[in-house]
Amino acid sequence: MTEKTDYRIELSAITKSFPGVLANDNVSFAIKPGEIHALLGENGAGKSTLVKMIYGIMQPDEGEIRWEGEAIKVANPKAARKLGVGMVFQHFSLFEAMTVLENIALGMDAKISQNLLEEKIREVMDVYGLKLDPHRIVSTLSVGERQRIEIVRALLLNPRLLIMDEPTSVLTPQEVAQLFETLRKLSATGCSILYISHKLHEIKELCDQATILRGGKVVGECDPKQETSKSMAEMMIGGDLKQIEKDVKTEFGDPRFVVDNLSQVGEGDFGVALSNISFSVRAGEIFGIAGVAGNGQNELLMALSGEVPTSNADTIKLDGKSVADQNILQRRKHGLCAVPEERNGHAAVVDFSLSDNAILTARERMNLASGGLIKHSEARSYTDNVISTFGVKTTGSASPAGSLSGGNLQKFVVGREIMQNPDVLLISQPTWGVDAGAAAAIHQAIVDLAENGSAIIVISQDLDELLAICDEMAVINEGKLSKTLKVGEASVDEIGLLMGGIHGDPNANQDSVENAHAH
Amino acid sequence: MNDTIIISIIMTVIGASTPILLAALGELIVEKSGVLNLGIEGMMLIGAVVGFAVTLTTGFHLLGIVVAMLASTLSAMLFAYLTLTLTANQVATGLALTIFGIGISSLMGEPYVGKTIEIFSSWFPASLAEHPQLRVIFGYSPLVYLSLILTISVSYFLKKTRAGLILRAVGESDLSAHSIGYSVIGVRYAAVAFGGAMAGLAGCYFSLVLTPLWSEELTAGRGWIALALVVFAAWKPSRLLFGAYLFGAIMTLELHAKAAGFSFIAPELLAAMPYLATIVVLALISLRKSSGLAAPACLAKPFKPST
Numbered sequence: 001m002t003e004k005t006d007y008r009i010e011l012s013a014i015t016k017s018f019p020g021v022l023a024n025d026n027v028s029f030a031i032k033p034g035e036i037h038a039l040l041g042e043n044g045a046g047k048s049t050l051v052k053m054i055y056g057i058m059q060p061d062e063g064e065i066r067w068e069g070e071a072i073k074v075a076n077p078k079a080a081r082k083l084g085v086g087m088v089f090q091h092f093s094l095f096e097a098m099t100v101l102e103n104i105a106l107g108m109d110a111k112i113s114q115n116l117l118e119e120k121i122r123e124v125m126d127v128y129g130l131k132l133d134p135h136r137i138v139s140t141l142s143v144g145e146r147q148r149i150e151i152v153r154a155l156l157l158n159p160r161l162l163i164m165d166e167p168t169s170v171l172t173p174q175e176v177a178q179l180f181e182t183l184r185k186l187s188a189t190g191c192s193i194l195y196i197s198h199k200l201h202e203i204k205e206l207c208d209q210a211t212i213l214r215g216g217k218v219v220g221e222c223d224p225k226q227e228t229s230k231s232m233a234e235m236m237i238g239g240d241l242k243q244i245e246k247d248v249k250t251e252f253g254d255p256r257f258v259v260d261n262l263s264q265v266g267e268g269d270f271g272v273a274l275s276n277i278s279f280s281v282r283a284g285e286i287f288g289i290a291g292v293a294g295n296g297q298n299e300l301l302m303a304l305s306g307e308v309p310t311s312n313a314d315t316i317k318l319d320g321k322s323v324a325d326q327n328i329l330q331r332r333k334h335g336l337c338a339v340p341e342e343r344n345g346h347a348a349v350v351d352f353s354l355s356d357n358a359i360l361t362a363r364e365r366m367n368l369a370s371g372g373l374i375k376h377s378e379a380r381s382y383t384d385n386v387i388s389t390f391g392v393k394t395t396g397s398a399s400p401a402g403s404l405s406g407g408n409l410q411k412f413v414v415g416r417e418i419m420q421n422p423d424v425l426l427i428s429q430p431t432w433g434v435d436a437g438a439a440a441a442i443h444q445a446i447v448d449l450a451e452n453g454s455a456i457i458v459i460s461q462d463l464d465e466l467l468a469i470c471d472e473m474a475v476i477n478e479g480k481l482s483k484t485l486k487v488g489e490a491s492v493d494e495i496g497l498l499m500g501g502i503h504g505d506p507n508a509n510q511d512s513v514e515n516a517h518a519h
Numbered sequence: 520m521n522d523t524i525i526i527s528i529i530m531t532v533i534g535a536s537t538p539i540l541l542a543a544l545g546e547l548i549v550e551k552s553g554v555l556n557l558g559i560e561g562m563m564l565i566g567a568v569v570g571f572a573v574t575l576t577t578g579f580h581l582l583g584i585v586v587a588m589l590a591s592t593l594s595a596m597l598f599a600y601l602t603l604t605l606t607a608n609q610v611a612t613g614l615a616l617t618i619f620g621i622g623i624s625s626l627m628g629e630p631y632v633g634k635t636i637e638i639f640s641s642w643f644p645a646s647l648a649e650h651p652q653l654r655v656i657f658g659y660s661p662l663v664y665l666s667l668i669l670t671i672s673v674s675y676f677l678k679k680t681r682a683g684l685i686l687r688a689v690g691e692s693d694l695s696a697h698s699i700g701y702s703v704i705g706v707r708y709a710a711v712a713f714g715g716a717m718a719g720l721a722g723c724y725f726s727l728v729l730t731p732l733w734s735e736e737l738t739a740g741r742g743w744i745a746l747a748l749v750v751f752a753a754w755k756p757s758r759l760l761f762g763a764y765l766f767g768a769i770m771t772l773e774l775h776a777k778a779a780g781f782s783f784i785a786p787e788l789l790a791a792m793p794y795l796a797t798i799v800v801l802a803l804i805s806l807r808k809s810s811g812l813a814a815p816a817c818l819a820k821p822f823k824p825s826t
Contacts, residue, residue: 102688
């Protein structure tokens with residue numbers, strides 16, 4: 001059944017369910033040639049599932065996909081590529097220990113000699129202004145460069161539909177601008193682009209059309225250029241967007257957490273060395289640390305929390321006490337609580353119940369154990385308290401941490417630390433993979449804790465988040481911390497340049513420096 | 520020391536090294552695909568007993584070798600089914616495979632204990648193979664030459680071929696390989712099958728070339744040395760060859776010491792040398808920080824694709 005159509009791809013009534021969840025419910029939309037179409041929605045709205053079906057990684061239970069008017073079945077990614085569908089994944093599908101060239105070769109279906117492939121790669125890079133060295137090992141590249149590999153890989157197949165899954169979540173503002181330029185060039189050649197994101201200002205800037213998903217259903221279609229970010233956000237979450245209540249403060253208390261010239265060698269092959277890190281956080285202040293992933297954030301968190309103590313005790317001072325040589329337990333006794341980035345296995349033991357997880361970090365400060373014995377009833381009531389205060393959706397304190405959704409578990413681990421009323425709270429990626437509602441709740445809790453006189457350090461890759469809740473911030477790049485900037489005075493361009501640092505390819509930075517000067 | 524002694528030392532070292540080289544080549548491919556099969560010892564024993572039994576009954580060495588490789592591959596497929604399809608723990612399953620191999624080979628080998636067959640010896644004319652000097656080049660079993668050809672082939676396969684690239688990709692990041700559209704489980708099955716066949720070949724070398732007879736636990740822990748060798752070689756075939764001959768030299772130390780009349784070191788200690796060397800090598804390697812890059816990132820991690 002072939003009929004004339006104006007659309008490159010049409011989805012009609014696509015339904016996909018997993019045990020216990022309806023991931024996509026009767027989803028329909030269509031994309032024209034050359035159109036940049038946004039797929040908007042919160043985490044868990046079903047965006048990723050939907051594109052995985054277009055790319056052939058999963059199969060729809062019901063519904064039809066039509067490619068240029070013809071009903072098709074996409075059996076696997078190979079079939080999708082043959083049709084002309086390219087995909088750039090949110091979590092890159094790259095092989096760390098291999099070269100750029102080998103990585104691209106793996107994404108090609110046709111047999112092609114290395115030399116010819118390299119020639120083609122250079123051709124594509126010239127056309128779209130992408131810069132990469134084909135012989136570098138991927139593990140030595142910045143995140144922006146890694147994304148370029150994925151894009152080149154997709155472009156080499158001359159795609160007629162390119163799917164981009166949350167492409168900007170790990171890029172600096174300058175890298176985002178560069179990416180958008182590439183995408184516009186591509187759409188001008190007639191390639192359709194399906195752009196998945198929850199960053200509304202980007203969608204307003206880039207996209208021609210948007211489909212909004214909520215709970216697996218299409219809840220609206222709009223022209224993003226005609227909408228405000230707020231109206232789209234409300235369609236996305238299906239309710240009013242709660243604004244964070246935060247007073248602009250100029251007065252802070254005494255410094256509570258002072259880091260002075262902290263240096264540490266990197267662990268293993270991929271570890272980043274920290275060098276001469278200094279900053280201080282006062283009572284009531286929220287201090288943000290921005291940076292592109294893999295620039296020493298994890299190492300910094302572990303050095304600050306006490307997971308990796310340093311021999312020179314004076315490099316970290318907590319309310320005037322030198323604590324840098326103490327371990328995480330000792331620091332916790334002195335009032336420092338920490339929430340690491342990874343929820344599963346780092347912040348929480350997946351197979352343990354919530355109350356056991358609470359005991360793991362709160363036993364000292366909340367007196368949940370004495371004489372080597374666990375006080376189970378106290379632990380349960382503390383856990384219940386965290387669950388009710390932070391609105392964690394769970395069946396109770398006995399349910400295993402792994403049974404909670406990402407956002408709920410994040411609310412729980414953040415709540416578990418905040419309810420201990422720490423003097424200093426250290427928190428990494430507080431809202432990573434968390435939906436807007438839960439994110440707002442977590443942000444509010446952090447702001448409220450600061451109101452009560454605690455000093456807070458937030459490490460995040462999400463610049464919008466830091467700008468929204470922090471008083472002061474600095475940027476970490478290759479293990480070095482920039483000068484401290486006052487939020488409200490620093491421009492996004494300035495922060496972006498600090499994030500780029502000397503990482504990445506020199507030409508790109510040259511461009512962005514010039515751009516920044518032009519502004 | 521005269522020529523004859525040197526030549527005979529070289530020949531015993533190469534003889535002792537070949538089975539661990541063969542088994543380690545197989546395991547190298549298995550581990551490059553991201554699977555850790557600790558069952559080499561068991562698969563070698565199955566190969567050894569089957570190869571011996573078939574050769575004894577039919578009189579054809581080649582038939583014995585082929586059937587032995589099939590039998591070991593079959594046992595490897597059992598491992599693959601449990602670990603890849605049912606995602607059982609690879610370490611536990613591998614150990615179970617070794618214990619299974621020891622048991623079943625003893626059972627199957629019962630009737631053959633004490634019997635002998637003709638050695639699977641050099642195919643070159645006796646004038647070359649038994650020449651006092653030239654035998655250092657021509658005097659080996661065909662399996663020795665095969666092991667060298669296989670080393671080069673495996674190296675070429677991994678470095679130069681597309682299939683080798685895909686194999687490495689699967690071991691490096693199973694999720695990425697899956698999302699690009701490669702069959703992770705399929706590639707791993709193939710790798711485990713190859714590992715099984717190579718272990719079978721290595722087992723045959725014991726029962727058809729080295730001893731030519733069957734006794735219980737004939738391979739005497741050489742499978743474990745092959746396993747250590749893969750780590751020692753940092754998953755590189757060329758270093759595997761070097762490492763195998765180094766271990767072979769250590770293994771034959773006892774023999775040569777006895778022949779040379781050394782008596783100030785207890786022979787038991789010399790016999791323990793290869794195992795001690797294994798422990799020392801593994802300890803030294805884990806001390807070295809940069810070794811992390813060499814190991815396939817998905818080694819021994821079970822893979823479950825989302826559907």
